[in-house]
Amino acid sequence: MTETTAKNLIYLDHAATSWPKPDEVGQDMVRALTDCTANAGRSGHQPSVASARIVFQTRQQLARLLGVARSENLVFVRGCTEGLNLVIKGLLEPGDVVAVSPMEHNSVMRPLMGLVRRQGIIVETLPADPFGRIDLDAARRLAGQREFALLAVCHASNVNGAVQDVAGLRGVFPQTPLLVDAAQTAGVLPIDVERDGIDFLACSIHKGLLGPTGVGACYLSPRYDVRPLQEGGTGSRSESHEQPDFRPDRYEAGTLNLHGIAGTYGALRGASQRGLLGPQKRQLTQRLLDGLSSVRNVRLQSPADGSALCASFTISGLRPDEIALRLEEGYGVLCRPGLQCAPAAHRHLGTFPGGTVRLSPGWRNTPEDVETALRGVHEIARSATVTE
Amino acid sequence: MSGQGVVLFYVIHAVFQLEHALKRRGIECKPIPTPRYLSSDCGTAVRFPWDRREEVQAAIAEEDLEIEGVHELRE
Numbered sequence: 055m056t057e058t059t060a061k062n063l064i065y066l067d068h069a070a071t072s073w074p075k076p077d078e079v080g081q082d083m084v085r086a087l088t089d090c091t092a093n094a095g096r097s098g099h100q101p102s103v104a105s106a107r108i109v110f111q112t113r114q115q116l117a118r119l120l121g122v123a124r125s126e127n128l129v130f131v132r133g134c135t136e137g138l139n140l141v142i143k144g145l146l147e148p149g150d151v152v153a154v155s156p157m158e159h160n161s162v163m164r165p166l167m168g169l170v171r172r173q174g175i176i177v178e179t180l181p182a183d184p185f186g187r188i189d190l191d192a193a194r195r196l197a198g199q200r201e202f203a204l205l206a207v208c209h210a211s212n213v214n215g216a217v218q219d220v221a222g223l224r225g226v227f228p229q230t231p232l233l234v235d236a237a238q239t240a241g242v243l244p245i246d247v248e249r250d251g252i253d254f255l256a257c258s259i260h261k262g263l264l265g266p267t268g269v270g271a272c273y274l275s276p277r278y279d280v281r282p283l284q285e286g287g288t289g290s291r292s293e294s295h296e297q298p299d300f301r302p303d304r305y306e307a308g309t310l311n312l313h314g315i316a317g318t319y320g321a322l323r324g325a326s327q328r329g330l331l332g333p334q335k336r337q338l339t340q341r342l343l344d345g346l347s348s349v350r351n352v353r354l355q356s357p358a359d360g361s362a363l364c365a366s367f368t369i370s371g372l373r374p375d376e377i378a379l380r381l382e383e384g385y386g387v388l389c390r391p392g393l394q395c396a397p398a399a400h401r402h403l404g405t406f407p408g409g410t411v412r413l414s415p416g417w418r419n420t421p422e423d424v425e426t427a428l429r430g431v432h433e434i435a436r437s438a439t440v441t442e
Numbered sequence: 443m444s445g446q447g448v449v450l451f452y453v454i455h456a457v458f459q460l461e462h463a464l465k466r467r468g469i470e471c472k473p474i475p476t477p478r479y480l481s482s483d484c485g486t487a488v489r490f491p492w493d494r495r496e497e498v499q500a501a502i503a504e505e506d507l508e509i510e511g512v513h514e515l516r517e
Contacts, residue, residue, distance in 0.1 A: 094454075095454035095485065095486060096485055097475065097485055098473070098474060098475025098476060098485040098486045098487075099475060102485075102486070103473045103486060106454050106457070106458070106473075106486065107458060110454075110455060110458035110459075111458075113455070125455070126453070126455050126456075289454060289485055290452055290453050290454070290485075291452065292485075298452070298453070300452055300453050300508065301453075301455075302453070302455055303452075303453050303455075
């Protein structure tokens with residue numbers, strides 16, 4: 055992407071990944087590439103120690119952000135998807151019953167459906183409001199009737215930005231292992247795994263935390279012994295063919311993505327000054343939803359009560375991909391149309407299989423960006439009405 | 443003997459936890475390659491002045507760190 059092109063773009067696709075990245079991300083990745091390329095924790099020489107120190111400091115910072123008391127319970131993975139797979143495949147046993155929200159991404163639904171086929175687990179969807187937020191009263195009635203081996207919820211939907219009441223769910227299911235998919239909320243909303251009683255949490259680094267792709271983190275409560283997703287060299291217990299039973303090594307076989315982790319550290323350095331992105335995202339999203347609500351034939355798929363983290367909508371008579379293409383070509387607005395890898399959520403919203411248009415603002419967006427996007431949607435909708 | 447001691451670990455994460463704790467207490471220390479005559483486990487150990495071993499042991503206990511052992515280093 056050239057500098058000139060980038061200047062003309064309005065990037066409203068932060069739910070997919072953040073762009074641009076803060077300067078610290080690139081600076082720390084370059085430093086790790088040029089100054090410190092030894093294998094973290096393998097050799098004991100000073101470059102290896104320096105690399106391991108980057109991993110340690112990043113883990114400490116991230117643990118602080120997520121309310122993890124003992125940072126060895128926070129392990130690095132390739133991304134949020136791997137963290138979710140780790141918990142789902144490492145915890146569940148044949149015949150287990152799992153409760154999910156209706157808004158789960160395929161990163162939860164696909165591993166679960168694989169276990170449905172291979173191990174006969176059962177997946178039950180909890181009752182929810184039209185935007186997919188779990189109905190706690192209805193869920194409470196269900197909780198009294200069944201025992202679940204796992205409750206898996208996405209903290210905020212990547213489709214419509216609706217936020218689940220995690221603390222409320224913990225109250226409804228006090229004993230059920232709770233897995234939170236924080237892909238959309240790490241770095242965006244307050245998260246404290248100890249305070250909120252979260253047993254497992256997976257997050258990506260490249261979205262709300264503004265870091266690089268290829269690295270994620272997964273919190274694993276020490277109360278549960280989750281089976282590792284993979285086994286191999288850890289730099290520890292080298293005399294043994296058995297995977298170590300101590301953390302984080304138990305879950306970090308193979309060479310870590312040091313450069314991605316260094317970029318994560320850079321992102322976290324900046325995050326301490328920026329603060330959480332939630333208030334800004336919610337403000338811009340609400341302005342989008344307010345403006346969209348006056349577009350002819352539009353149907354909002356996100357809650358317009360100030361809580362949503364992105365704005366999802368449909369316009370009758372126009373396909374989402376058609377709207378997205380015209381927004382890009384006519385206004386330089388980049389967004390994501392379609393199913394956003396979450397067909398379950400669209401079934402719940404009634405937008406399957408066509409999907410929605412999703413506008414997801416982020417840290418560098420301005421009110422002017424939002425107004426341009428709204429003008430675009432208005433004009434596209436009007437032209438469609440004229441040609442009807 | 444060398445006047446230096448070394449703490450051996452199972453996992454490198456604990457190396458930095460102890461390093462951090464010792465620096466906070468003003469105890470000079472350094473991560474070094476684990477002497478092979480002592481262990482084949484985690485490749486990095488923490489070296490410290492042997493005459494401060496009691497303070498190091500106290501820090502290990504306070505931080506609730508799992509270690510493989512504490513040894514005096516040979517010359």
